[in-house]
Amino acid sequence: MFLKKKEQPEMRPESGGHTKLKPKPEEDPEFHKYRVEYNRAGCIGGDICTFIDPKHFVMNKADGKADFVGAKLVDGKWVIEELHDPTMIEPGGEMRRAADCCPAGVIRVVRIKTGEKVAGH
Ligand code: SF4
Numbered sequence: 001m002f003l004k005k006k007e008q009p010e011m012r013p014e015s016g017g018h019t020k021l022k023p024k025p026e027e028d029p030e031f032h033k034y035r036v037e038y039n040r041a042g043c044i045g046g047d048i049c050t051f052i053d054p055k056h057f058v059m060n061k062a063d064g065k066a067d068f069v070g071a072k073l074v075d076g077k078w079v080i081e082e083l084h085d086p087t088m089i090e091p092g093g094e095m096r097r098a099a100d101c102c103p104a105g106v107i108r109v110v111r112i113k114t115g116e117k118v119a120g121h
Contacts (some may be wrong), residue, residue, distance in 0.1 A: 052101060
């Protein structure tokens with residue numbers, strides 16, 4: 001005896017004739033908001049970040065460490081809570097390169113929405 005195969009429900013496009021597709025994560029504006037942390041105490045100088053991203057990092061001649069422009073001191077680290085500029089963070093962007101190239105590993109970029117580290121150490 002053969003059992004009849006259960007009928008599958010028919011796939012129908014939603015009203016208007018279009019099938020709704022799930023948006024890609026990168027299409028969400030929240031995906032492109034970043035927190036940047038700088039542990040100034042660990043800076044060993046060398047001018048790399050200031051060369052790559054002079055908009056955010058300038059050398060402080062008094063102690064030879066970089067200052068993080070626009071950051072606030074939070075729990076001992078200099079932080080920009082919400083940097084919404086994908087061109088600085090996505091591959092090739094200045095902030096991303098500064099974080100990745102820092103020899104002391106004291107700059108870190110985190111995607112706020114997911115908590116994932118996207119640049120730095
Ligand atoms: S690249 Fe890193 S170690 Fe060098 S000045 Fe910038 S923060 Fe300091």
